[in-house]
Amino acid sequence: MHNIDTKTSFTIMGFLLLIVGILQSWGVAFSILNLCLISAVMSMGVNIQWGFAGLINFGVMGFLAIGGLATILVSVPPVIESWNVGGLGIIFSLLFLIFIIFLCLFINKRFSNAKYKYQIIFLIVVLTIPAVKLISGPSIKLIESINPAAQGYLGGLGLPIILSWFVGGIMSAAIAYVIGKICLGLRSDYLAISTLLISGIIVSVIKHEEWLSRGVKNVIGLKRPAPYEVNLQNSEWFIKMIETIRFWGPTTKDIIISSSGIFVKLCFTVIFSITLLILLYLSERAVNSPWGRMMRAIRDNETAAKAMGKNIVKQQLNIFMIGSAIIGFAGAMLVTYDGLFTPSSYQPLRYTFLIWVMVLLGGSGNNYGSILGGFVVWFIWIESAPIALFIINFCTFFLEYNNPIKLHLIESVPYFRYLMMGVGLLLVMRYKPEGLLPEKKISF
Amino acid sequence: MYFNAKNLTGGYGEVKVIEDCNFNVNRGEIVSILGPNGAGKSSAMKAILGMLKLDSGKVILDGTDISNFNTQDRIKLGISFVPQVNNIFSELTVKENLEMGAFTSSDNIEDKIEEMYDLFPAIKEKNQQFAGELSGGQRQQVAIARALMNNPSILMLDEPTAGVSPVVMQEIFEHIIRIKEKNIAILMVEQNASQALKISDRGYILVTGQNTYQGTGDDLLNDQEIRKTFLGG
Amino acid sequence: MDFINAIILLSNFVIVPSITYGSQLALGAIGVTLIYGVLRFANFAYGDLMAFGTMCVILFTWLFKSLGISLGILPTALLALPLGIILTIGVSLFFDRTVFKYYRNKKSSPVTFIVVSLGIMFVLNAVVRIIIGPNDIVFMDGSRFIISAVDFKETTGLLEGLTIKSTQVITLITTSITCFVLFNFLNKTKTGKSMRAYSNNEDLALLSGIDPNKIILITWIIVSILATIGGTLYGLDKSFKPFTYFNNLLPIFAATIVGGIGNPLGAFYGGFVIAFSEIALTYAYKKFIFYLLPFSSDSTNLIQYISTDYKFAISFAILVVVLIFRPQGIFKGKVI
Structure with a gap:
């Protein structure tokens, strides 16, 4: 199979979102895009640990939750x-x-x-x-x-919520330091299991310490780095703007409401895109620096690197902290976008393993690959339900509309996403183990 | 000859570890393969066992060409091998180690085990202990006993005396002589060259993957040049 | 009298539940450890394999019920168990042939195996949810109690009641039989010994003529049996919910590592260590101490070491301690 070019693959991704915008709605397309961007940041964080340093971190969920907690501690008024x-x-x-x-x-x-x-x-x-x-x-x-x-x-400190992204990163890095100190010397499979378990502890603390995070009672109505829909709908300039953009038909109240929603999402898109581009720039710089080459040398041959006098555990600890900081950063972004913090929603399947599928599918060791992975996987995750529904209807067209098997399958549509993820992961691991956009081989 | 290895050439990809090596051994004969480190002694063993890909050459056991047989089938035909390291099941008892040795044979194992206890009395009393708890010399005995369990016609040993004290080494060599008396062909790789040659009927000396010298044990021991180069004076 | 009351109280809320939960964890941990010992990877799909097995048992239970077949006072699920096991073995072997075998032949790294097992985890997760749905299912039938608290109080005249649910006894008996058979198999039969030999020293096992394919086949069969039995017992005792089964993987992993990964007997004990710690540390001892103290105290404190919310966290904490100080496990497992 030919390797797909980076540009082509992202263009295809753009077209897919365009199709969603036309067929479903622009609101859906933009919210998919925004979560794609956040997912891309998450998978970049995991990619730094796994793709560049070969560290298997199954504690993604914990760091995302810490990032989420940071939004509370920073932005909510005390x-x-x-x-x-x-x-x-x-x-x-x-x-x-x-x-x-x-x-x-x-x-x-x-x-x-x-x-x-x-x-x-x-x-x-x-x-x-x-x-x-x-x-x-x-x-x-x-x-x-x-x-x-x-x-x-x-409550929190009542500061701007964007600040919490950085705080989330720092808090995650601090926790990663402790976890790394305990676990990094371990064999890869022990590291996987213990990070998974520790992320369980982190989430259960956040879930149950109500004085800190309100726990399962959730925190809603968080601040936003973007305007609120209601304010937009009542502001002159926004209505004027919509009127100028529209070429045909009257500008009704409904249109104002729906476009205010899209406008807010667009604001988020701009912020998230800038963030992602900055992270990508930094990460590319780091990867191509002597330090990045050293990390890959350690990943590919730990014994040889040790013989060269590199302090491996220390270097691994550094990269573990950096990767976790990015994951925490993304966790804060996610909660900011959602506008609410629901500790009970943190489950390993969605917040750890799905991110791993993104990295593995996209191409570990390649920043563009993990971003593409974030986009593709999130797109499939969201669009799998309509796709599954279509396939079910197609395959069971000969059955009556009230056939129990058909009804049962239609009822189970939400779970086909797991099936698609699993099969997708297995197929990629088998036939394209280096991922969609493989790591560029750099000669020393 | 009962067992012949003819013109063995092989290695890992382009790198040839052994080139045009010939070994043969008869039943009731001890043959040593000697040589400096990295000469390809262990690789020659692996080639005979079918664990190293051969580019050319033939392995013939009792007139049958077994060059294309896989390791497991060669073992079933009566070739037994004692690796240099990890040669026992450390988490199994001594008795279980012996039973595993006879995994492929359908004979009465109990008799065979008794035979081993006669041959190696030291391990008899430890038969319910985990093999990993034994001393180095006893482990080596367990390892050899395990290899003897499936009635081999040829026993291959990879440095049986590596890392044991001189006393234990003598003990192991004595055991090997007694095994020879059971009409088994013995092919062993050894580091302790002069001691090994003393008990060997014949020897091969391997240098950079080729057999350079061969001869009877005494001949090799008495050859001045060989003494100087390989046996340390 | 107070002393006996205290003991009964403790038995009712700590000892009996711990033994039950410990048995369920032990069965799971032995399965994980066998896969680790023979196939040499940590199988993250194991929780979902348990869910799959239990689901099959539930489906057959429903079928039997609709046909009017039951076991009287025993749960119908026991009758459905063998059929569920067969299906689970089928699914395990299917994934081994289609997925794991390829990587085994390629001699891939343990990490690759873990990642692949994640893929299978997703697939099984989906299959179970698509077939039976994500909700809580109670499939326990037959009589619920062997000893009920009320009867116990009446008979003995004690203040405290002891409840023994039939599922607890069933769990205990089934686990005992399963483990007895399993350990006899591993220690007494030729095949079992060869399995241990293969797990201990793969190269030497091959040199002894042990057939790896047969060992792997038997391992998957045993593991599927354990997964189905463990999952069904847990489901009978509590209830069946796919997500809970996925979560149970975590204490099972903890038990496996605590017992020394690759060591079946260690995994067995590990299950009980985890279960006892989880329950004993989250139990509120107020009443227990009240019975033992000569005077009455008015303390509103629950005298509970850790809040019940942190039940899972305890097993993880034990694991972390073990990893730091004895990474090979309390009972010697595979050395790192």
């Missing part, structure tokens, strides 16, 4: 009342936790040869958990009792 009743207790428990962490690190370092070192650290950790609960318990109860229907948490 709940003053909660801070008044419980802020001190929370700060105190955090300080206590930090103290314990440093205590453990200190013991670990100072008594590096002591016999019962690990037992003592273990004991400290075991005792810390009830202690923290005891200290923070009353404050948490108070915080969660403040206006529980809408608040019941500490």
